[in-house]
Amino acid sequence: MKVCKGETYERVFVNEEVNLNIEQEADSHVKIHVINAPFSITVNQIGEGCSTEIYGLEHLRGEDDVTAETHVTHSVGGGTSNQLVKFVLEDNARGRFIGDLKIAQDAQQTEAHQTNRNLVLSETAEMRTQPQLEIYADDVKATHGASTGQLDESALFYMQQRGIDKEKARQLLVNAFMREIVDTISDERMKELMNERLLNAIDGVVE
Amino acid sequence: MKALLEIKDLHASIGGKEILKGVNLVINEGEVHAIMGPNGAGKSTLSAVLTGNPAYEVTSGEVYLKGENLLEMAPEVRARAGVFLSFQYPVEIPGVSMTNFMRTAINAKRAYESKEPLSAKEFLALMREKKKMLELPDKLNNRSVNEGFSGGEKKKNEIFQMAMLEPCLSILDETDSGLDIDALRIVAEGVNKLKTPHNASIVITHYQRLLDYIVPDFVHVLADGRIVKTGDKSLALELEEKGYEGL
Structure with missing residues (x-):
């Protein structure tokens, strides 16, 4: 094309x-x-x-x-x-x-x-x-x-030291890694949809 | 006086090398303990072992927090039970916002205490209150955890997290390293404001300087993996004067 x-x-x-x-x-x-x-x-x-x-x-x-x-x-x-x-x-x-x-x-x-x-x-x-x-x-x-x-082991431990369990800490780090791509989507509605779908909503998330 | 932390004949190693060689220490509610000692004495190892850092292995000994076996708890459970470490080198976590991180941590602790999670509104109000108390700038909120923070900002951010989580036992690992005198004052004042009759602190430091601001009830000298001397705050001054060799 x-x-x-x-x-x-x-x-x-x-x-x-x-x-x-x-x-x-x-x-x-x-x-x-x-x-x-x-x-x-x-x-x-x-x-x-x-x-x-x-x-x-x-x-x-x-x-x-x-x-x-x-x-x-x-x-x-x-x-x-x-x-x-x-x-x-x-x-x-x-x-x-x-x-x-x-x-x-x-x-x-x-x-x-x-x-x-x-x-x-x-x-x-x-x-x-x-x-x-x-x-x-x-x-x-x-x-x-x-x-x-x-995943950065020192970041995982840092989060655990604040009371976040290891699985959730992993999820936060993976989401942070993926968010860099999602953030480049121009269409706000699509970006929001991708945030919901990919960064599988984590309890306690506030943006 | 109620014992908060009891350490009994604690031995620990990293990579097969023994670093702690029998540490004994009792910390009661309301007390501030300073741990001083030369590089390599095991100061940071002690904080790592108390918080459950997986890089270290406890080979023998016991540790109790309010009578409960601390060594059996996962690192996150120790944190929720009230053990807080102000890291010597706070970790940068790109892409994870301070707000998101802190709210996840607070609500994990609240769940452990069988409390309802904080709503977004309640949480933000709490952040504002603690920031104001510590006289910290507002700008930290929307940045990623520690990312691009100066040395001073990182240490202030540790104390802010401490204020948010209200631990019963705070371990300040070389909190003074890399701080100028103004930042040191703000950090120390923050720690002092957070002091209550029911919590306690362990202040790990190489220099006497920090102890001008955070006055300890006890000063311990850690050398070659053992506490070799205990005194009151005058011991810190004596060390400053004579050095560790002068003991």
Whole structure:
């Protein structure tokens, strides 16, 4: 599909597998959230001054096996892109992130960020991360980061020391991890819905 | 006088290395006990063991809180029973708001005491009251727990949590470290305001300075895992003058 000059394409996909191949014309904007579904999103900025935002959140349990793929290409300059993909893995779940970021030789003054953060909550869950960066232009700002870890034991103990039981403390930390993605949803009603659904309402929560 | 905490011949280790080698201590209601000692003496280990930090192993000995076996309780149960630790290094918890964190903690304690949870309105009123009492700024509420706080703000936030939870036994672990004199004064005044005839404090410190503000009833010197000397507040001054070697 094509996002025409100056237009905006914004969608939140929940529990729905996503396969998208998008070309962005000049000054167009793309903002996509995928929550709890496999996805493969390819975006090519073919016009100047575009912005692309891709957010993925996968909370996997049981035997879930989910791959999230992003392929972002800056063919011309002056554009921005941000990819943030987070996995929470429990039980025997398997997750995989494949993220390509390509900045072509002519795509000067591009700003591009790719981040993949994963929280592994069981010893039998597994996460694989394959980021790939190809940068051919020299006047660009590009960052990428990937990390896979467990819950912060010192934070868990701190909360227990205040009387919060370990299970609830874990839930608060997992929710905090996921909230970063939910907070980026523009539509307030959708954000609220996701907060309720994902961050399974905890007793005593006040916002 | 009622005994609040009784520690009997407590031995504890971390990673197989014995740190506490037979600590005995009785703390009664209304008392302030200072524990001083050189680095590595076991001061922080004692606070970790009393609060149930899983990194430490109690190898022998007994601890009772109001006659109940403290060592058998999970860390969160100890907290609800009234043991509070002001951490030497308060932990930053990004994404968890102070308000949410504190309300979850308060209501966990209230459930333990078979009390109804506080409503949002009651809770916010309580926060305001305690902040005012401690002369703390309002801005801490909507931030994540300790995230981006300065050293002084973190310590003030510990005392604020102490005020909210109204513990019967507060352990202040090196609360003075990294504080300038103004922050030290605010923190110490907070601790003094929270003192009642029914609660008690253990003030762990390396320096005499804090004890100018929080005056202890007893000063204990912990060295190589044992309490080697006990005195009144003059012992702290003596230590400051002569050092631990002078004992």
